[in-house]
Amino acid sequence: MVDLLMSELEALLNACRQRDVTVFVIGGFGVRAYGSLLRRTLDLDLAVAATAWPALADVLGTQGYRLSSSGIWVTATKNEGAEAIEIHIAVGDVVDIQSAARYPVGIEPGDWRSLPETSLSLPVFTLEGLLITKLMALRDNDVVDVVALLLQHAGQMDTGRFWKQAGGAGLKALLEERLADLAEILHSEEVNAIWWDRLGLMLDEGERQLALASVRQLWMAAHAGRWRNKPEHD
Secondary structure: OHHHHHHHHHHHHHHHHHOOOOOEEEHHHHHHHOOOOOOOOOOEEEEEOHHHHHHHHHHHHHOOOEEEEOOOEEEEEEEEOOEEEEEEEEEOEEEOOOOOOEEEHHHOOOEEEEOOOOOOEEEEOOHHHHHHHHHHHOOHHHHHHHHHHHHHHHHHOOHHHHHHHHHHOOOHHHHHHHHHHHHHHHHOOHHHHHHHHHHOOOOOHHHHHHHHHHHHHHHHHHOOOOOOOOOOOO
16 A cells, blocks of 8 residues: 555656646655654645645646545545545645644745655655644654654754744644643653554653653753753653
């Protein structure tokens, strides 16, 4: 299934490039582009500016996709043999359904990353933007993705850009809460339950401490060197 998704993604991106449509790969394949995906993913997630959506919708139609909308995300589906391909598209904003938090695509400067072990280069959110969208939701899959990104790219994370982009989206207060929630998860046994459920593995203590250090770094950058309301576990 992953090979089929990659083939479909490559064809779609090539069609977008020919039409000069700017689209971002987010979600699991966005994380995969940073070499940090640990879990399985069975669909594709894209983000596009509202002004570019009509052109992307036309591209999807020519690629054989059927479109439907939930009001928050647009879903594109088609069948390839026995396999059903599903693409979720954030139009204008990446929205977390539970909190209704929004990360506007227009805030994102974007980046290009080569998908590991392939010749495919993907248009993706910046590391900071990808972390923001994952922290907005912070469900179990997002916890795995955020921790994987922090472990592999902590030294490359631009905390100033993270909070600038978060502030531009009006997400600073929510992300402070999410970082506190993530610290609690990492301090507790909940992280092991998540790791085992999603990966069949356990997060070792060294990895847990490295992830916590990155969470502290982000928190301190938002609070001028002070990690306020720090959980009393250290």
